[in-house]
Amino acid sequence: MARVDKPALARYQVRSSGRKIVVFTALPLEYRAVRVRLENLQRVDHELGTIFERGQIPGTAWEVYLAQVGQGNQAAAVMTERAIGMIGPEAVFFTGIAGGLKHDIDLGDVVVATRVFAYHGGKQEETFKTRPETWQASHRLEQAARYVALEPQWAEDLPSSGHEVPEIHFKPIAAGEVVVNASESALQDLLDEHYNGVAAIETEGAGFAGAASMADQVPALVIRGISDRADGSKQRTDSGGFQRIAADSAAALTIAVIRALTSPGGVEAEPSVLQAITSTAPSVASTPGSEQLKEPLPVAWRRTLLPLWSSDGATLEVHLIPERSLRLPMRQMNQLKDDLVSVGRSEAVFTATEAVSSVLEADFATAFVRDPRRGGSVGLAISQAGQRSYWEPLPRPSQLHIPVLDAEHTQKRIADLLRLLLSLHDVPETRYAPALGVDPAELLTVMSLDAARTSHSASLARGGGGGPVYILPDEVWDAATIDAAAPTIAEELTLKLMQHFQTSGDRRLF
Incomplete structure (x- = not known):
C-alpha cells in the first residue's frame, strides 16, 4: 500500500x-x-x-x-x-x-x-x-x-x-x-x-x-x-x-x-546523438543474428523508381532488401499498390487530405505525393523482388531555406522507418539488409534542427560536388531482430552516413 x-x-x-x-x-x-x-x-x-x-x-x-x-x-x-x-x-x-x-x-x-x-x-x-x-x-x-x-x-x-x-x-x-x-x-x-x-x-x-x-x-x-x-x-x-x-x-x-530514465535528470542529461556517433557508437555487428555479406545486395534506389524533379532537394531514402528475391505475383502487387496508400495515411506518411499518386509498373508499386514546399516528394514503394522503400525530403527550416542533416533527427527517423517498412506486408521468412541514401546531396548543411531554426547562415556540407551518398546493404538480419534492434541499427547507419559530411564546404549561405 x-x-x-x-x-x-x-x-x-x-x-x-x-x-x-x-x-x-x-x-x-x-x-x-x-x-x-x-x-x-x-x-x-x-x-x-x-x-x-x-x-x-x-x-x-x-x-x-x-x-x-x-x-x-x-x-x-x-x-x-x-x-x-x-x-x-x-x-x-x-x-x-x-x-x-x-x-x-x-x-x-x-x-x-x-x-x-x-x-x-x-x-x-x-x-x-x-x-x-x-x-x-x-x-x-x-x-x-x-x-x-x-x-x-x-x-x-x-x-x-x-x-x-x-x-x-x-x-x-x-x-x-x-x-x-x-x-x-x-x-x-x-x-x-x-x-x-x-x-x-x-x-x-x-x-x-x-x-x-x-x-x-x-x-x-x-x-x-x-x-x-x-x-x-x-x-x-x-x-x-x-x-x-x-x-x-x-x-x-x-x-x-x-x-x-537516467536518474535524476535523465530526460535532459543525455549527450547529443552527434556526439555519440562520433565517439562511442555501438557496432551494429554486435547485434544478435547479424551476418556480413560477401558483397552488397542490389538496390533499386529512388531515382530508378521515380524521376527526380528539378525542385527536389536533399532527400533521405531508406530501403530493406530481402536476402533472396521473392518475385511477388502481379495480383498481389496490384493490391499492395492500394495498401501503400492506406498504410501511408494511417502512419501519417500522407495526410488525410493529400492527393496521393499510386503507380504500378512491371517490377514495382509505389505511392507518393509531391510537395515542393517541403523540397520534393514523400513516398513508399515495394518491388516485385520484395524490396521495401521509403523517402522524404530532409527538413528545411524556413530561416535557412536549405535542407538540414541533423544526426539526432536522422537516427530517429531511420529507426521509425525500418519498423514501418517491416509492417508493409507479410512475406515468407527471409532476412533483410538495410540501405540508406541522401540524394541529391550537393546542397545541404549539417547542424542541429534547433540551431537551424534560429540561424540565418550555415556552412554547406558538400558544396557543388560528389553526387548522391549511398550506404550499401551489406549486412543482414531477420525481421524480428531488425524490429527489436532498430535504434542500434539506425545509429550505425547514421554514423556511416555522417562520415560523408565531416568536412563542411567553405561557402556560406545568407
Whole structure:
C-alpha cells in the first residue's frame, strides 16, 4: 500500500529537491494503480483547485506528481498545461486503459503510443474529409519504454493472475470524444478507412499530447492497457476484471519507464546523438543474428523508381532488401499498390487530405505525393523482388531555406522507418539488409534542427560536388531482430552516413 503522510498542503509554488515527473490518469482505478506504486505521498493544491499528490518512486530520486483529470481531451489539455506551468516537470505521462482495435493485441496487453491521432478533425461535404492532428511520442521516453520492454522485470509487481507477462506494443493510437463500443458503426468505418494502423482508441491522449507539445515541447508519452476490444463486448470484459488488469499493467510499465530514465535528470542529461556517433557508437555487428555479406545486395534506389524533379532537394531514402528475391505475383502487387496508400495515411506518411499518386509498373508499386514546399516528394514503394522503400525530403527550416542533416533527427527517423517498412506486408521468412541514401546531396548543411531554426547562415556540407551518398546493404538480419534492434541499427547507419559530411564546404549561405 502507498504510504501517506499526515496532510501537508503545498500551494501553487512547488518546492522540492528532487526531479519531477507528472503522471495523469482519467479514472479512479487508473489513479489508484499508479498511487499504490508511490511512497511518502503528500497533497499539493493548484491555486485554481486542481489536486495533485506528490510521491516518490522507491529507490529513486524521481518525484511523481499524480493527478486525475476525468474523461475527455479538453480536460486533459487544461490539466496538462496547468501542471507544466506549476511544476515544471522534466516529462509528462498519461496512463490508463483503452479499447483495442487489433486482434493480435490481447486484453491486458499494453500499447505505448508512438503517435497520437486526434481523429475527429475534418470537413463535412458530400463525404466526410478527415483533417486529423497528430503528435509523435518523445523519442527519449519511447526509447526508455523500448529498453524496459526487453526484459519481463517491469511486470514483477503485477498481481498474480495465472497469465503470462503482458505484451508491450509500440503502435499509434487514436483519441477522440467518443467511447467506442460497437463492432459496426460510422465511427468504426472512419477509423478503419483513415486510421487503419492505430492499435487502440481512447478519449484523453490528444488533449494531453497537444498541450505538452505547445509547452516548449515537454517530453510526453501515452501508455495504455487494453481493457476491451471496442466491439460491443465492453460490459463482459469490464465485469471480467479487465479494466483493473489493464490499468495495473499500464501503471507498472509507466513506473518502470520512469525508473529507466537516467536518474535524476535523465530526460535532459543525455549527450547529443552527434556526439555519440562520433565517439562511442555501438557496432551494429554486435547485434544478435547479424551476418556480413560477401558483397552488397542490389538496390533499386529512388531515382530508378521515380524521376527526380528539378525542385527536389536533399532527400533521405531508406530501403530493406530481402536476402533472396521473392518475385511477388502481379495480383498481389496490384493490391499492395492500394495498401501503400492506406498504410501511408494511417502512419501519417500522407495526410488525410493529400492527393496521393499510386503507380504500378512491371517490377514495382509505389505511392507518393509531391510537395515542393517541403523540397520534393514523400513516398513508399515495394518491388516485385520484395524490396521495401521509403523517402522524404530532409527538413528545411524556413530561416535557412536549405535542407538540414541533423544526426539526432536522422537516427530517429531511420529507426521509425525500418519498423514501418517491416509492417508493409507479410512475406515468407527471409532476412533483410538495410540501405540508406541522401540524394541529391550537393546542397545541404549539417547542424542541429534547433540551431537551424534560429540561424540565418550555415556552412554547406558538400558544396557543388560528389553526387548522391549511398550506404550499401551489406549486412543482414531477420525481421524480428531488425524490429527489436532498430535504434542500434539506425545509429550505425547514421554514423556511416555522417562520415560523408565531416568536412563542411567553405561557402556560406545568407
